[in-house]
Amino acid sequence: MTSAVKTLELLTFFSAARPEIGLSQFRRLTGRDKATTYRHLQALEDTGFVEQNPETRRYRLGPAVLQLAQLRERTVPRKTSVEIPLRALAEATGETAHVSVLSGSNLHRLHSVESHQHSTRVVIDLQILPLHATASGICALAFGPEDLMETALRNLEQFTDHTLTTAESLITATRRARDTGFGVADRSLEEEVYSLSAPIFDQSGLLAGAVSVASVATRITARLERVIQENLIAASRQITLNWGGATPEDLETRWAETLSTSPQMESAT
Amino acid sequence: MTSAVKTLELLTFFSAARPEIGLSQFRRLTGRDKATTYRHLQALEDTGFVEQNPETRRYRLGPAVLQLAQLRERTVPRKTSVEIPLRALAEATGETAHVSVLSGSNLHRLHSVESHQHSTRVVIDLQILPLHATASGICALAFGPEDLMETALRNLEQFTDHTLTTAESLITATRRARDTGFGVADRSLEEEVYSLSAPIFDQSGLLAGAVSVASVATRITARLERVIQENLIAASRQITLNWGGATPEDLETRWAETLSTSPQMESAT
DNA sequence: AAATGACGGTTCATTATATGAACCGGTGAA
DNA sequence: TTCACCGGTTCATATAATGAACCGTCATTT
Numbered sequence: 001m002t003s004a005v006k007t008l009e010l011l012t013f014f015s016a017a018r019p020e021i022g023l024s025q026f027r028r029l030t031g032r033d034k035a036t037t038y039r040h041l042q043a044l045e046d047t048g049f050v051e052q053n054p055e056t057r058r059y060r061l062g063p064a065v066l067q068l069a070q071l072r073e074r075t076v077p078r079k080t081s082v083e084i085p086l087r088a089l090a091e092a093t094g095e096t097a098h099v100s101v102l103s104g105s106n107l108h109r110l111h112s113v114e115s116h117q118h119s120t121r122v123v124i125d126l127q128i129l130p131l132h133a134t135a136s137g138i139c140a141l142a143f144g145p146e147d148l149m150e151t152a153l154r155n156l157e158q159f160t161d162h163t164l165t166t167a168e169s170l171i172t173a174t175r176r177a178r179d180t181g182f183g184v185a186d187r188s189l190e191e192e193v194y195s196l197s198a199p200i201f202d203q204s205g206l207l208a209g210a211v212s213v214a215s216v217a218t219r220i221t222a223r224l225e226r227v228i229q230e231n232l233i234a235a236s237r238q239i240t241l242n243w244g245g246a247t248p249e250d251l252e253t254r255w256a257e258t259l260s261t262s263p264q265m266e267s268a269t
Numbered sequence: 270m271t272s273a274v275k276t277l278e279l280l281t282f283f284s285a286a287r288p289e290i291g292l293s294q295f296r297r298l299t300g301r302d303k304a305t306t307y308r309h310l311q312a313l314e315d316t317g318f319v320e321q322n323p324e325t326r327r328y329r330l331g332p333a334v335l336q337l338a339q340l341r342e343r344t345v346p347r348k349t350s351v352e353i354p355l356r357a358l359a360e361a362t363g364e365t366a367h368v369s370v371l372s373g374s375n376l377h378r379l380h381s382v383e384s385h386q387h388s389t390r391v392v393i394d395l396q397i398l399p400l401h402a403t404a405s406g407i408c409a410l411a412f413g414p415e416d417l418m419e420t421a422l423r424n425l426e427q428f429t430d431h432t433l434t435t436a437e438s439l440i441t442a443t444r445r446a447r448d449t450g451f452g453v454a455d456r457s458l459e460e461e462v463y464s465l466s467a468p469i470f471d472q473s474g475l476l477a478g479a480v481s482v483a484s485v486a487t488r489i490t491a492r493l494e495r496v497i498q499e500n501l502i503a504a505s506r507q508i509t510l511n512w513g514g515a516t517p518e519d520l521e522t523r524w525a526e527t528l529s530t531s532p533q534m535e536s537a538t
Numbered sequence: 539a540a541a542t543g544a545c546g547g548t549t550c551a552t553t554a555t556a557t558g559a560a561c562c563g564g565t566g567a568a
Numbered sequence: 569t570t571c572a573c574c575g576g577t578t579c580a581t582a583t584a585a586t587g588a589a590c591c592g593t594c595a596t597t598t
Contacts, residue, residue: 001584002272002276002308002311002312002584002585003271003272003273003555003556003557003584003585004272004273004275004276004277004309004312004313005312005315005316006273007271007273007276007277008273008276008277008312008313008316008318009316011333011337014337014340014344015340016340016343016344019340019343019344020344022574022575023574023575023576024573024574024575032557032558033557033558033559034558034575034576035556035557035558035559035576035577035578036556036557036558038575038576038577039271039556039557040273042271043271043273043274043277044273044277045372045373046274046373047274047277047278047280047281048372048373048375048377048397049277049337051372051373054475057574057575060341060344060345061337061340061341061344061345062341062372063341063347063370063372063377063379064280064372064377064396065334065337065338065341066338066341066342066348066379066380067377067378067379067396068280068283068318068330068334068338069334069335069337069338069339070338071283071284071285071288071330072329072330072331072332072334072335073335074285074288075283075285075288075289075329075330076288076329076330081332083323084320084323203335203339241317241332241335241336242332242335243332243335244332244335244336244338244339246336271555271556272555272556272584272585272586291545291546292545292546292547293544293545293546301586301587302586302587302588303546303547303587304547304548304549304585304586304587304588305585305586305587307546307547307548308585308586326545326546539598540597540598541596541597541598542595542596542597542598543594543595543596543597544593544594544595544596545592545593545594545595546591546592546593547590547591547592547593548589548590548591548592549588549589549590549591550586550587550588550589550590551586551587551588552585552586552587553584553585553586553587554583554584554585554586555582555583555584555585555586556581556582556583556584556585557580557581557582557583557584558579558580558581558582559578559579559580560577560578560579561576561577561578562575562576562577562578563574563575563576563577564573564574564575564576565572565573565574566571566572566573566574567570567571567572567573568569568570568571568572
């Protein structure tokens with residue numbers, strides 16, 4: 001491991017619960033020598049990545065990170081930052097992957113990537129996704145602002161004979177999403193489409209959107225569903241990270257539970 | 270110089286004008302060997318500080334900086350606390366207002382706000398402000414730690430033909446700032462920019478940074494300068510307060526003297 | 539189609555830099 | 569007083585950083 005990586009690793013020990021860290025504490029956390037750790041901290045201080053609280057002599061994050069973050073925000077739009085994980089998701093599942101963002105009470109399509117593995121595949125051609133009839137929408141209702149449900153209930157347009165058109169069925173589906181960590185839409189928008197979705201969070205700590213896989217319904221098996229779930233988790237984690245957010249602990253727990261109770265099977269990446 | 274510092278320095282080459290940088294371009298910018306630079310970039314990529322645009326193969330800032338900035342903001346919400354007075358300052362003067370913070374012997378840009386009053390305005394795109402060529406820098410030298418002058422004198426790079434490049438002229442400018450309570454930089458960094466600056470203090474009682482107004486030089490009149498000075502004082506007082514500091518009595522006295530000896534005129538807020 | 543040059547990336551002997559055991563001086567507790 | 573722990577420093581040693589030369593690829597030029 002390079003010393004630069006070792007140096008940068010120090011920064012990962014900061015958290016909301018541990019915003020200031022002293023030299024000895026760093027030494028314990030890293031298991032590295034005190035002198036080494038001290039020099040690493042010096043390098044970080046020289047470059048403004050950490051600064052020393054003059055009162056406690058402990059180190060905290062410095063101003064340099066603010067400027068870099070500002071620049072990253074300005075130069076890497078959300079659509080671009082979604083490209084890589086979305087492509088990976090489409091590859092791994094062999095289906096169409098897409099990301100939508102919540103803006104007000106509308107869920108807008110941000111980007112989608114189709115896999116070339118099968119000749120039949122789902123094409124997303126909506127710009128605004130109905131909350132009650134898509135996996136992304138169910139996710140938004142489950143993990144987004146509470147008043148979103150009111151908006152959703154105001155429009156329960158029937159698209160297929162599987163569309164959830166009653167308040168009761170929609171609330172049940174939403175509750176299931178909250179429990180499992182995944183939104184599901186089984187042929188509720190289009191006759192042949194089965195979708196799974198996971199929520200995305202940004203720096204505000206609130207739901208920012210959802211990442212979904214839309215499959216051809218007849219292709220779905222327990223095995224494929226499992227693969228999609230595993231890869232949705234990875235994609236959601238990465239996009240949340242890219243958008244400056246953090247995956248809630250509770251959600252991680254739900255995912256773990258959902259995967260452990262589904263048919264046992266080795267992971268596919 | 271440690272390899273960690275060399276690695277971290279790569280990040281300073283990113284800017285709004287240069288959001289993506291390729292390996293060869295980095296090599297030219299740093300003057301270091303290509304293999305070295307490549308390994309540095311690998312370290313940054315491993316830790317998420319940069320990522321590679323898969324299309325262009327060039328590097329851009331990565332998601333890690335967002336995480337850290339979020340934490341820094343929550344821990345040390347200086348940037349947030351500066352937003353309101355800075356916006357007021359920009360409105361009142363019709364010019365670009367910015368705040369920089371002193372970390373070690375570097376003056377980092379923390380935040381800037383541009384006024385939309387004029388179509389021509391100053392855009393701050395430096396991350397680290399040179400001590401000898403900016404109003405903020407002169408302020409830091411005048412009101413900051415004494416050993417800062419040594420650092421400043423070690424690098425008197427000439428940016429324009431107005432840049433203070435002699436120890437004598439820099440010391441004179443610093444003394445004038447101490448006397449008047451304002452740092453001045455008259456076309457010393459950019460040909461068209463005239464800057465005025467006031468110091469900011471924090472809970473330690475020491476200089477924490479500076480708040481400045483950067484004007485288009487040809488727009489400066491005695492009247493505008495007066496308006497800027499008055500509003501700089503208000504901004505400095507408020508930010509110092511927000512950061513848990515107190516404006517030194519002596520400084521208040523200097524400001525009062527400076528305003529009373531400048532052409533009489535009613536205040537503009 | 540051969541030559542050119544710029545690009546990102548890799549190799550390996552050499553050398554410079556990172557490392558850690560031991561050491562300081564200061565502080566607070568027993 | 570002693571003791572433990574803190575942040576910070578020193579210096580011989582060992583390890584990791586370095587850069588000249590290399591590779592393959594891709595456009596552009598001749």
